[in-house]
Amino acid sequence: MHFLAPLSAVRVFEAAARRRSFKAAAGEIHLTPSAVSHAVRKMEQALGVVLFERNGQGVALTPAGEALLDHVSRAFTELNRGLELVSTRAPQLLRLHCAPSFAAQWLTPRLARFLAEHPGFEVRLAAGAEYARFTDDEFDADIVYGRPRVEGFAAMPLKVETVTPLCTPELAAGIRQASDLEGRVLIQSDNKLVRWPHWFERNGIRSVPQAAIRFDRSFLAIAAAADGLGVALESTLLAERELANGRLVAPLASRAENVTYVGHHLVFPNDGHRRAPLRVFAGWLARELAVDPCPILI
Template sequence: MRPPVPLSAVRIFEAAARRRSFKAAASELNLSPSAVSHALRKMEETLGVVLFERAGQGIAPTPAGEALCDHVGRAFAELNRGFDLVANRGPQLLRLHCAPSFAAQWLAPRLARFLSAHPDFEVRLAAGMDYARFITDEFDADIVYGPPRGEGLVRMPLGLETVTPLCNPERAAQIREPADLLKQPLIQSDNKQVRWSHWFERNQLTAQSSAGIRFDRSFLALAAAADGLGVALESTRLAEREVAAGRLVAPLAGRGQDISYIGHHFVCPLDARRRAPLRVFARWLAEELGIVLSPDLG
């Protein structure tokens, strides 16, 4: 159904309501103030309502104008999102939110490789424990730790992670069997799904209460373990750089029962999956992790 007034008049109305000035709207749209005034007067006649009233040196929308402005603003915002979905001009922007330790330990070290393969992309990465609020249109996708929350989301599990005790080589020389951990300072990680009590139960041991050091981020626990402060129970995926460099080792590899679980998910709104940069990134992410790409992101 066609609107009762031309789209050009709606654009003039939106600018005048936002700028609270016919003159400012005219300057923004490269029109004369008289052309703006004429278009809005004709729009009021067509709709049968007064949309603006004088307010000092400027103008202000009437209650009817405010109501229309609210709908028009959302409509133009939706139009802009639609253009963003299909536009292919300049750098392709990808706005990511990510769990802090995954961002620091796994994603950030690989971004150079991703951008080298896709030089026309621009990536903006923010990290935080709170989940992205997609209703604000601030992010295209989120890599979350723990079960995804929210409705209307595409979800791609990022594969199994193995959680095992990790420490520096000097401390590892003192650990020959799971029970040896009871004599070691254990680094506690808050906000984790897999904790020391779970690992000890898996290995048929009773965890001892510890007054050792605690962290609320895995990357801090890993750094502390590498510095010799104790033994951390962390994901080998997040620790792969430290393990590869020899700063951390798994002293009980093959001698203890480790825990595997799906810790992270890639999520995005249903409408965002149509954006080419997001699909390219999701495909790259799946390839890097050796997992199957979600059909919704193919």
């Protein structure tokens, strides 16, 4: 393939166009301003168009320059992604988005172990209720709550979760059956798929008590229950630490009909699994949760 301008000149153009300054571009790519100006002029001559408007205040892109910058920026992004994909010397960076409660309750406490097992890895974790869009190459994967709402992506279902009433051992002393929850302070996570009305209906209680305390995140409900504020209806997976250290117990786990479901999925673009950091993380996640590491197409 014959290029109208050498790649080195395209690199100079991209820096100058992005920075809107020959001087700033020169500092970035370690050239002199005059060398940047000369490379841009040669590129303009090769293409037969003016890319920059020059004035005493600096430079500005022409419409042709703006159009070229759009394509060049995307090309360099793809080029860098390809180089990182095949290079064994590239930083092992995992850019992960995650549902807030899973990030706070399950993932973050285990990151130290993951990093210890995989020296040289770097993890950038962002938590948010909105799904990652994967349109700007900001994230490699997203751990989402509930069923994935995107199509054409790969998803790895995570562990089946059990949702059951959780409270402190002191409160649990008086809870032997589902009806014992009547008159108790009930804590609800408003964004949870399984809420108190579902649980009471499943256990044959028609007069459903109203939740007295409501939160918009499960990690807040779990913390409130561990502090003795009331009884939370939560996932034993998310409350794993509090159950292990005895701050919370599940008084009705074997005495009532609880709800089980796949609460979270690891979602990523179909070609994302080619990136080594994501493959390593997905395998580690599957081992930690004892689930099938093979993703499904959604």
